[in-house]
Amino acid sequence: MLSVTIDDVALAAGVSIRTVSRVLNESPHVGAETRKTVLETIERLGYSPSTRARALASGRSFLIAMVQDDPNAHVIGALQRGIVEACSSHGYELVVRPVHFANPDIASDIENFVRRSRVDGLIVLPPTSEIAAIPERLTRLGVPSVGIASVSLPEYPCMLVSNERGATRALGQHLLELGHRRIAMIEGPAHFRSAQERKAGFLEGIGGSMPEAYRREGDYGFDSGAAAAEALLSLDQPPTAIFAANDIMAAAVAKIARERGVSVPGQLSLAGFDGSDIASMITPALTTIRRPLVDMAQAVTERLLDMISGARASWPHERIDLTLVHGKSVGPAMDDPRKNGR
Amino acid sequence: MLSVTIDDVALAAGVSIRTVSRVLNESPHVGAETRKTVLETIERLGYSPSTRARALASGRSFLIAMVQDDPNAHVIGALQRGIVEACSSHGYELVVRPVHFANPDIASDIENFVRRSRVDGLIVLPPTSEIAAIPERLTRLGVPSVGIASVSLPEYPCMLVSNERGATRALGQHLLELGHRRIAMIEGPAHFRSAQERKAGFLEGIGGSMPEAYRREGDYGFDSGAAAAEALLSLDQPPTAIFAANDIMAAAVAKIARERGVSVPGQLSLAGFDGSDIASMITPALTTIRRPLVDMAQAVTERLLDMISGARASWPHERIDLTLVHGKSVGPAMDDPRKNGR
DNA sequence: CTGAAAGCGCTTACAG
DNA sequence: CTGAAAGCGCTTACAG
Numbered sequence: 001m002l003s004v005t006i007d008d009v010a011l012a013a014g015v016s017i018r019t020v021s022r023v024l025n026e027s028p029h030v031g032a033e034t035r036k037t038v039l040e041t042i043e044r045l046g047y048s049p050s051t052r053a054r055a056l057a058s059g060r061s062f063l064i065a066m067v068q069d070d071p072n073a074h075v076i077g078a079l080q081r082g083i084v085e086a087c088s089s090h091g092y093e094l095v096v097r098p099v100h101f102a103n104p105d106i107a108s109d110i111e112n113f114v115r116r117s118r119v120d121g122l123i124v125l126p127p128t129s130e131i132a133a134i135p136e137r138l139t140r141l142g143v144p145s146v147g148i149a150s151v152s153l154p155e156y157p158c159m160l161v162s163n164e165r166g167a168t169r170a171l172g173q174h175l176l177e178l179g180h181r182r183i184a185m186i187e188g189p190a191h192f193r194s195a196q197e198r199k200a201g202f203l204e205g206i207g208g209s210m211p212e213a214y215r216r217e218g219d220y221g222f223d224s225g226a227a228a229a230e231a232l233l234s235l236d237q238p239p240t241a242i243f244a245a246n247d248i249m250a251a252a253v254a255k256i257a258r259e260r261g262v263s264v265p266g267q268l269s270l271a272g273f274d275g276s277d278i279a280s281m282i283t284p285a286l287t288t289i290r291r292p293l294v295d296m297a298q299a300v301t302e303r304l305l306d307m308i309s310g311a312r313a314s315w316p317h318e319r320i321d322l323t324l325v326h327g328k329s330v331g332p333a334m335d336d337p338r339k340n341g342r
Numbered sequence: 343m344l345s346v347t348i349d350d351v352a353l354a355a356g357v358s359i360r361t362v363s364r365v366l367n368e369s370p371h372v373g374a375e376t377r378k379t380v381l382e383t384i385e386r387l388g389y390s391p392s393t394r395a396r397a398l399a400s401g402r403s404f405l406i407a408m409v410q411d412d413p414n415a416h417v418i419g420a421l422q423r424g425i426v427e428a429c430s431s432h433g434y435e436l437v438v439r440p441v442h443f444a445n446p447d448i449a450s451d452i453e454n455f456v457r458r459s460r461v462d463g464l465i466v467l468p469p470t471s472e473i474a475a476i477p478e479r480l481t482r483l484g485v486p487s488v489g490i491a492s493v494s495l496p497e498y499p500c501m502l503v504s505n506e507r508g509a510t511r512a513l514g515q516h517l518l519e520l521g522h523r524r525i526a527m528i529e530g531p532a533h534f535r536s537a538q539e540r541k542a543g544f545l546e547g548i549g550g551s552m553p554e555a556y557r558r559e560g561d562y563g564f565d566s567g568a569a570a571a572e573a574l575l576s577l578d579q580p581p582t583a584i585f586a587a588n589d590i591m592a593a594a595v596a597k598i599a600r601e602r603g604v605s606v607p608g609q610l611s612l613a614g615f616d617g618s619d620i621a622s623m624i625t626p627a628l629t630t631i632r633r634p635l636v637d638m639a640q641a642v643t644e645r646l647l648d649m650i651s652g653a654r655a656s657w658p659h660e661r662i663d664l665t666l667v668h669g670k671s672v673g674p675a676m677d678d679p680r681k682n683g684r
Numbered sequence: 685c686t687g688a689a690a691g692c693g694c695t696t697a698c699a700g
Numbered sequence: 701c702t703g704a705a706a707g708c709g710c711t712t713a714c715a716g
Binding site: 015016017018019022029030031034053055056057058059 | 701702703704707708709710
């Protein structure tokens with residue numbers, strides 16, 4: 001498909017391919033005059049070096065992979081935007097690698113992928129980033145990896161940890177301060193660390209306990225949120241506030257509430273998690289906890305690239321505090337919600 | 343990072359590397375016994391061939407790229423799922439390449455990317471797939487490309503064209519049959535072919551014309567939909583039906599309508615486009631036009647892979663008919679909407 | 685059915 | 701500051 005190689009450039013510029021290579025790799029050991037000639041020749045011939053050949057010769061593929069298993073398009077989309085941004089500005093390409101969290105052989109699956117594709121590094125996203133066996137394997141393979149998650153796994157040489165527990169704790173306190181006493185939560189899947197963190201923080205925030213009937217487990221999907229909302233709103237003593245562990249489930253609660261004639265935030269305060277687009281698309285706009293996903297993804301990718309270039313072998317894990325975004329779905333508790341026709 | 347090479351395998355199996363290569367590439371010209379020995383040796387040594395080396399030697403990178411410029415996470419997410427699915431099952435990796443539709447040098451940008459990365463083929467997504475210069479360049483480079491769009495560009499050796507005009511025509515007719523006469527549309531950006539198609543079809547469906555005041559241009563984003571809705575609902579004779587050219591803008595209309603106390607579908611019928619998750623998340627669930635994005639993406643990727651393998655050089659462009667999904671946001675027109683307090 | 689040799693297009697110590 | 705040679709780990713005609 002292409003004809004121009006480094007040999008053509010060297011020939012035309014009257015230098016050795018070694019010198020062309022040096023110019024390409026921005027080696028300081030090239031005379032200014034020589035460099036100029038080479039660059040002009042490259043331009044004139046329309047030469048672009050083959051990454052395939054560079055890869056084989058240098059041992060670097062200039063490919064990094066994003067390992068994911070999350071059906072939430074908002075979250076994945078934001079993360080991908082940050083990652084690809086950082087990649088592009090450093091001459092790397094981004095390979096997308098979907099995996100299955102539930103696959104017991106997930107670590108082997110990823111190892112095989114790495115051996116085959118020869119990516120130079122991996123960014124592992126939640127919930128896959130919660131599995132310690134993965135960074136363990138990758139480190140043994142000698143391939144740098146970074147993780148984004150809600151908890152810190154020492155196996156990763158670099159991680160960005162979103163302080164989900166702290167944020168949900170603050171949310172719980174906020175609801176308490178608004179006078180809510182009958183507070184419910186729709187949790188994420190119990191085997192996800194993120195779900196555990198969000199629950200633990202929220203419980204701390206509201207003072208440590210919640211009746212069983214007010215705790216429902218969802219799967220971060222819309223339908224599960226709707227089912228949980230139906231159950232909660234059918235209780236004799238329905239909650240005056242519901243925290244759903246992500247925006248999608250919170251949107252489901254909003255929908256069910258509306259169908260049942262329960263006004264938000266008049267009769268029911270509602271909060272979500274993620275700060276995704278959907279939070280502002282529904283009515284009323286959702287109070288939610290914003291994760292700065294684009295920034296986190298970009299930052300962690302920059303660090304990975306530093307590790308690949310050998311600038312450093314690891315980074316202290318960093319914790320990111322999240323912010324509570326006040327929408328219009330949370331208000332003061334009413335004295336007795338039963339008076340209001342529920 | 344890895345030590346085992348094809349030489350090690352050949353040595354251990356007592357054959358030449360040529361034979362190992364043949365086994366790897368599933369050549370039929372290998373004795374059953376030999377093949378078995380080689381495969382066992384590969385297994386025992388934990389060997390996986392380097393794609394980098396295969397790429398250089400074979401002229402194929404086993405990489406394909408997805409070229410995109412669409413901030414709509416739902417659309418991109420669905421397309422990516424279909425593409426990556428097809429890639430994985432054929433041993434290809436997917437590289438994500440974001441571009442800027444508005445960049446006048448977009449074709450050069452993509453050409454440079456291809457020369458550098460050596461991807462074996464590209465899948466170009468809307469709206470980028472509406473630019474004829476791109477397939478033109480790629481074909482000249484000798485790199486196969488496929489497009490997904492709302493119109494057929496002959497420059498592409500293969501395209502999947504969603505019949506957006508036909509679908510919006512049907513929607514227009516449907517509104518007409520329900521008795522609507524004051525029908526408005528929030529269009530997409532006028533320089534997008536998809537926006538033109540959706541508008542043209544809809545106009546055909548409602549009988550060919552629409553007062554200027556009932557036509558608003560949006561940018562497919564939420565805020566532009568909200569602004570258009572405000573304007574439309576403030577008219578002396580507000581429309582009894584609004585078609586927004588995508589679900590996100592339709593969601594914005596729903597929100598504004600609710601804020602203004604305009605009931606949907608009681609006082610206002612509302613339809614969107616895309617059939618994305620958000621359509622079912624808002625209340626009432628949106629009537630929308632579903633694009634089978636995952637299936638389309640997967641199908642077009644399969645065809646691209648066929649072209650790469652040399653099975654065929656091009657495909658007749660295929661048109662995909664879309665389906666109208668009946669939500670709860672469209673109903674019969676009322677006799678006189680002004681009676682209802684607007 | 686199987687092998688020895690050349691080559692894909694670069695980079696990398698090693699010299700000069 | 702610059703060059704000749706070897707090598708990265710495969711595949712590919714060409715023979716046998």
